[in-house]
Amino acid sequence: MSKLQTFIEQQRKEKPILLMTHVVYGYPTIDESLALMRDLLNEGVELLEVQFPFSDPSADGPSILHACHQALQQRPTLARCLEDIALLAEDFPASRILLMSYLNPLYRYGLERLPADAAAAGIAGLIIPDLPLELAADFRHSCVEARIEPIWMLTPETPPARMQQICDAASGMLYCVSRRGVTGADSHNSGNSQQVPLEDYLAAIRATTPLPLGVGFGIRTGVQVKALHGMADIAVVGSGLLDAFNHGGRSAALEQVRSLRG
Amino acid sequence: MQSDKGFFGRFGGSYIPEILHASQQALLDAWNQARVDSDFLAEVDRELQQYSGRPTPLTPCPNLTRELGGAQVFLKREDLNHSGAHKMNNVIGQGLLVKRMGKKRIIAETGAGQHGVASALIAARLGLECTIYMGARDIERQYPNVFWMKQLGATVVPVTSGGQTLRDALDEALRDWSADPSGSHYLLGTACGCAPYPEMVAEFQSVIGREVRAQSLQQFGTLPDSIYACVGGGSNAAGIMLPFIDDQSVELVGVEAGGRGPAPGDHSIRLSDDLGSPGIAQGFATMFLQDDQGQLMETHSIAAGLDYVGVSPILAHLNDTGRVRMTAANDDEVMHAFQALLRLEGIIPALESSHAVAGALRDIPAMSPDKKVVINISGRGDKDIFNVASAVKDAEFGPFLQRYLARELQA
Ligand SMILES: Cc1ncc(COP(=O)(O)O)c(C=O)c1O
Numbered sequence: 001m002s003k004l005q006t007f008i009e010q011q012r013k014e015k016p017i018l019l020m021t022h023v024v025y026g027y028p029t030i031d032e033s034l035a036l037m038r039d040l041l042n043e044g045v046e047l048l049e050v051q052f053p054f055s056d057p058s059a060d061g062p063s064i065l066h067a068c069h070q071a072l073q074q075r076p077t078l079a080r081c082l083e084d085i086a087l088l089a090e091d092f093p094a095s096r097i098l099l100m101s102y103l104n105p106l107y108r109y110g111l112e113r114l115p116a117d118a119a120a121a122g123i124a125g126l127i128i129p130d131l132p133l134e135l136a137a138d139f140r141h142s143c144v145e146a147r148i149e150p151i152w153m154l155t156p157e158t159p160p161a162r163m164q165q166i167c168d169a170a171s172g173m174l175y176c177v178s179r180r181g182v183t184g185a186d187s188h189n190s191g192n193s194q195q196v197p198l199e200d201y202l203a204a205i206r207a208t209t210p211l212p213l214g215v216g217f218g219i220r221t222g223v224q225v226k227a228l229h230g231m232a233d234i235a236v237v238g239s240g241l242l243d244a245f246n247h248g249g250r251s252a253a254l255e256q257v258r259s260l261r262g
Numbered sequence: 263m264q265s266d267k268g269f270f271g272r273f274g275g276s277y278i279p280e281i282l283h284a285s286q287q288a289l290l291d292a293w294n295q296a297r298v299d300s301d302f303l304a305e306v307d308r309e310l311q312q313y314s315g316r317p318t319p320l321t322p323c324p325n326l327t328r329e330l331g332g333a334q335v336f337l338k339r340e341d342l343n344h345s346g347a348h349k350m351n352n353v354i355g356q357g358l359l360v361k362r363m364g365k366k367r368i369i370a371e372t373g374a375g376q377h378g379v380a381s382a383l384i385a386a387r388l389g390l391e392c393t394i395y396m397g398a399r400d401i402e403r404q405y406p407n408v409f410w411m412k413q414l415g416a417t418v419v420p421v422t423s424g425g426q427t428l429r430d431a432l433d434e435a436l437r438d439w440s441a442d443p444s445g446s447h448y449l450l451g452t453a454c455g456c457a458p459y460p461e462m463v464a465e466f467q468s469v470i471g472r473e474v475r476a477q478s479l480q481q482f483g484t485l486p487d488s489i490y491a492c493v494g495g496g497s498n499a500a501g502i503m504l505p506f507i508d509d510q511s512v513e514l515v516g517v518e519a520g521g522r523g524p525a526p527g528d529h530s531i532r533l534s535d536d537l538g539s540p541g542i543a544q545g546f547a548t549m550f551l552q553d554d555q556g557q558l559m560e561t562h563s564i565a566a567g568l569d570y571v572g573v574s575p576i577l578a579h580l581n582d583t584g585r586v587r588m589t590a591a592n593d594d595e596v597m598h599a600f601q602a603l604l605r606l607e608g609i610i611p612a613l614e615s616s617h618a619v620a621g622a623l624r625d626i627p628a629m630s631p632d633k634k635v636v637i638n639i640s641g642r643g644d645k646d647i648f649n650v651a652s653a654v655k656d657a658e659f660g661p662f663l664q665r666y667l668a669r670e671l672q673a
Binding site: 054055056057058059061062065066069072075076077078102103104105106107108109129130131132135152153154155157158159162166177180181182 | 275276277278279280281282283284285423424429430433436437440441442443444541542543544545550552554555556557558
């Protein structure tokens with residue numbers, strides 16, 4: 001069993017659900033984003049998802065898109081981001097940090113060397129929304145060597161056979177996208193075709209894999225988090241936290257986290 | 263050109279968020295069945311003929327030829343398609359595929375607005391709902407096209423993020439598709455994006471090259487010696503070039519937008535001059551204009567339709583193998599070529615297509631008079647009236663607009 005899975009399962013022994021909070025590295029500045037990450041870790045979030053910004057984040061809605069574009073004004077580098085995360089990981093050994101970015105900045109850095117460098121920085125897992133499993137053979141191999149988890153995503157559109165295939169390949173945890181669309185408040189018309197109820201979708205995944213399940217996209221209230229008790233292990237909160245931060249700064253973001261704990 | 267599981271050499275592939283995977287696979291299956299279904303292909307041909315007016319002519323240019331004193335010049339007249347550009351070939355093909363798949367709604371991105379208009383036209387004709395994403399900056403440059411999209415019943419959504427051009431519109435179209443992957447079809451307008459789009463769009467556009475082949479044999483008894491096409495996303499270039507890919511005697515030349523010069527943000531040169539580098543974004547691997555951190559860069563061209571940060575993986579690959587020679591023409595050369603075609607042949611090319619003309623004008627004087635050069639006029643220039651009026655500093659255009667506005671405000 002991977003270190004990440006062990007960590008999540010141990011934490012879950014005492015808690016009905018864990019929190020994964022998301023922060024865009026460099027938004028609104030590098031220092032302020034790091035201060036927010038420290039606040040969140042001090043607050044005891046179990047998992048911190050750090051998004052290294054990309055100019056074209058095609059799976060992100062308006063809030064995160066805007067934050068990424070603002071963050072890029074700071075000209076962040078992935079090398080410095082890894083260094084900054086290494087300091088956080090050292091100071092907060094009771095939590096785990098995951099790095100999320102789109103493929104291109106990581107490809108540019110070197111997809112073969114990233115897993116080892118990220119693991120050395122104390123990062124527990126990597127989330128790359130536009131890297132599909134079938135094109136990731138080399139990357140997965142580098143992750144195994146570096147003992148870092150590539151975190152795969154499942155969605156309500158994922159057919160059963162593919163769900164099985166992804167679950168079989170996964171380790172550490174799975175990221176279950178809660179609904180169609182992009183991150184944040186619903187911004188596009190999601191069409192007429194019926195979506196599977198979240199309980200049924202999560203139950204189907206639960207029946208396919210014993211791995212811990214994180215659920216994200218559109219989660220922003222304590223009521224939503226509570227509704228996930230018993231169905232998932234981790235609630236992922238991204239845009240909701242960002243919107244709170246934009247509204248009232250770090251203190252509002254922390255208040256939001258406390259309200260999520262209910 | 264057949265891909266190897268979606269790849270052309272080191273480019274292409276399907277790098278999309280998981281939410282789109284099932285819909286992308288369904289499209290791949292539908293396309294693989296349709297491409298070998300003679301009924302479907304006949305339906306596409308019929309619609310190309312009866313709705314878009316194909317075949318488009320191959321027009322000899324005696325005056326331009328005399329003026330240049332080199333090879334003989336012929337123009338492939340994609341400007342004479344319904345909607346005024348080659349974009350029609352692709353929307354007819356994909357539109358009929360959408361009907362076949364039973365989807366009711368299309369999403370499109372557009373730069374110059376030509377693909378947007380073509381999409382709105384086919385949506386109206388086939389009874390599909392249509393939403394078009396267009397960068398707010400491009401809307402400012404090409405409002406007349408936006409006007410027609412709306413008149414045709416399409417919803418036009420201005421994209422205000424990033425540089426507010428084609429690439430931002432493409433991101434936003436992907437986001438829309440993610441919200442309704444099984445109900446909507448993403449009608450991509452060029453030979454870019456995840457598989458099967460590059461291959462499928464290039465195939466629908468290959469009618470251009472197949473016609474050029476037949477027309478060349480008929481009109482001058484041999485294949486052309488050189489073919490020039492402008493390269494934005496790469497669909498008109500792939501369309502005219504791919505049917506000649508195995509004819510080594512035919513030189514294939516792609517012309518990119520040199521813009522104001524080689525400084526970052528001033529051009530859209532991804533393949534020539536070593537300005538682009540390999541990357542993976544917007545669903546596929548190709549040569550992108552990007553910085554050392556892998557952030558995509560801003561681009562510029564006098565022609566909105568060439569103002570794109572990536573390029574078809576097919577052309578990136580053919581550039582790798584050397585089968586296609588890539589070059590660039592800057593804004594000034596393009597205006598000069600545009601005017602030459604107007605004055606000498608009475609043809610108004612799109613500013614995009616004028617890049618192909620500019621690239622050819624550079625080489626033709628040095629070629630021997632028995633050589634034949636075909637230039638793809640991918641679209642007509644009427645849509646560029648505002649940009650051209652400003653570039654040629656027409657004294658009457660501004661006052662005309664002021665008077666028009668004053669009348670409208672009074673009414
Ligand atoms: C007339 C015309 N030519 C060329 C292009 C460039 O596209 P592509 O390179 O896909 O042919 C456009 C795009 O909008 C266009 O409108």
